[in-house]
Amino acid sequence: MEPILSAVVIGAGQAGLSSAFHLARLGLRPYRDFVVLDANSQPGGAWQHRWSSLTMADVHGVAALPDTPVPAAASDQQARAVVPAYFADYERRHELPVLRPVQVREVSDVDGDLLRVASDDRSWLTGSVINATGTWQRPFIPYYPGAGAFAGRQLHTHDYAGPQEFRGQHVLVVGGGASAVQILAELSEVASTTWVTRRPPVWRSTPFTEAAGREAVALVEERVRRGLPPESVVSVTGLALREQEQAALHRGVYARQPMFERITSSGVAWADGHQEDVDVILWATGFRPDVAHLGPLGLRSPMGGIQLDGTTAVADPRIQLVGYGPSASTIGANRAGRVAATNVLRQRARVAA
DSSP: OOOEESEEEEOOSHHHHHHHHHHHHTTOOBTTTEEEEOSSSSSSGGGGGSOTTOBTTTSSOOOOBTTBOOOOOOTTSBHHHHHHHHHHHHHHHTTOOEEOSOOOOEEEESSSSOEEEEOSSOEEEESOEEEOOOSTTOBOOOOOTTGGGOOSEEEEGGGOOOSGGGTTSEEEEEOOSHHHHHHHHHHTTTSEEEEEESSOOOBOOSOOOHHHHHHHHHHHHHHHHTTOOOOOTHHHHOBOOOGGGHHHHHTTTTOEEEOOSEEOSSEEEOTTSOEEEOSEEEEOOOBOOOOGGGGGGOOBOTTSSBOEETTEETTOTTEEEOSSGGGOSHHHHHHHHHHHHHHHHHHHHHHHO
8 A cells, every 4th residue: 555644844954944843843753754855866956956156145144954053154155055054963963854955846636635755766655745946946027028039148047146147248147036146245346237127126225123024924914815926034034234245335337227127139228219239138027836736736726826715725724825925034933834734734633534
């Protein structure tokens, strides 16, 4: 008889590891009751793919995983080295049942009680799925007329490795989030830059307190509760320039222009007829939730998002989503992992009753 797990966690980033820790703490046995499936060949989640120039001084802080503090790191150490090493140690320390590399292709209903989680060559039966796949594999590039005719280079921040390869070039950075602000600062030291966004940036001048963070998360949480597609927390909190970006501000790097109307062979053109030649278009336009494998379950609401009650999918309570919407941060992911694990145990009790 095919073994039946109580839970399958999909993803081994902050949200997935937190969920796995809490499943074990609540009494589920690694490998026998639950497993964690990771598409990456090494620990570290999306952190291992960050650009090389992103140091620990650049990140907004990494929340400690449950029961294990973040190790001290020099400010100039690469984030893509420090955080994956922390995650790898966490997996070993807590003996978490991570299987990799496993690319989940589909989650489907079996009989109303069980779900089948399928990869290319294997599948698992389970009573619950904790989906912690994040957004890294779904970079978003909006369509603009003429994109295919551009003779220069286009790339998304997903594929950005650092500023040095753009030395002496003119780079157009598109997007109004924290990544755009960070990348503009370091690019401007080796290249000329132009910044365009759909809306004027909202700069945060007041300290980002714990209360402000809770308020921002609550606004994002309200969107997913209504079934709307989630927005980033930074879209609510506004942008803050850190010490290392102040020099770029004084150089005029953050003089934003409105969005262009179309892309030309040599650059971009605005509706008023103004054109600008550029060598590179760098799309810092964010990511979308990586949830296509949940498609067979029909979770999306008429509003376009997955409606949640806490971490539970309203359309199917066997599905827990962590690292989605309000929990798409290291702090939010920890709390969501605890809630999701508790919900898995409740779901198992309901089925057994």
